[in-house]
Amino acid sequence: MEITTVSCVVGVASISIFLYFIWRILNWLWFKPKKIEKFLNDQGLKGTPYKILYGDLKEMVQMMNEAKSKPMTLTHDIAPRASPFFHKSLTTLGMKLWVFSLYLLSYL
Secondary structure (H helix, E strand, O other), X not given: OHHHHHHHHHHHHHHHHXXXXXXXXXXXXXXXXXXHHXXXXXXXXXXXXXXXXXXXXXXXXXXXXXHHHOOOOOXXXXXXXXXXXXXXXXXXXXXXXXXXXXXXXXXX
């Protein structure tokens, strides 16, 4: 009788601990980023949709390779060559996204 009670208590405790950590991981990987994305969309800041784990990394690497393959111009404008993804984001989405994302990141 005692062994079954103890095993049930241990089983329930281990399942609840497992579910707690699953919830924390889901919250960290999916719910919190989607909540921030919705918050930004409600504020009028349209950006790229959230992609789990890798985000915009594929697009960033592709744009960096394209920028390195082209010859550099003789102007002092090096932003399109040094960080093309952020330059494109600033030109398409505007300066308000840059300032607001820095503000938002300071609270995370």
